[in-house]
Amino acid sequence: MDETDRNAFIAKVGTFFFLLGLGLMTLFVFSDISGMTNFGYFIFGAIGLTAGFLMRRSAAKSAAPAGNRFEGLRKIRQKQQESAKKREEAKKNKGKK
Numbered sequence: 001m002d003e004t005d006r007n008a009f010i011a012k013v014g015t016f017f018f019l020l021g022l023g024l025m026t027l028f029v030f031s032d033i034s035g036m037t038n039f040g041y042f043i044f045g046a047i048g049l050t051a052g053f054l055m056r057r058s059a060a061k062s063a064a065p066a067g068n069r070f071e072g073l074r075k076i077r078q079k080q081q082e083s084a085k086k087r088e089e090a091k092k093n094k095g096k097k
Contacts, residue, residue, distance in 0.1 A: 007059040007061075008059070010055050010058065010059040011055070011056055011059040011060075013055055014051070014052045014053070014054070014055025014056035014057075014058075014059060015052065015056060016052070017048045017049075017051045017052035017055065018048065018049060018052025018053060018056065019052070020048045020052070021044075021045045021046065021047065021048025021049035021050070021051070021052055022045070022048075022049065023045075024041045024042075024044050024045030024048060025041070025042065025045035025046070025049065027041045027045075028041035028042040028045055
């Protein structure tokens with residue numbers, strides 16, 4: 001199992017624990033509303049949320065290099081400049097004829 005597979009597995013398990021903790025916290029809220037508060041739901045829900053969050057965070061993909069952050073905008077601007085040069089050259093060539 002290589003590193004990317006391992007990180008993907010950890011992220012999926014972290015998501016499971018996060019959703020499980022969220023469900024248990026919801027059960028805690030409903031048990032409190034009903035008047036029969038069960039603090040076990042709260043404790044295990046908090047543990048699940050924390051464990052899931054930490055697992056997802058540890059398996060998170062690293063940020064893209066700073067040089068690629070505005071790559072799309074740079075390409076769009078470059079295309080606009082090229083098309084402007086072509087239009088300008090076309091106007092010059094049309095005027096010479």
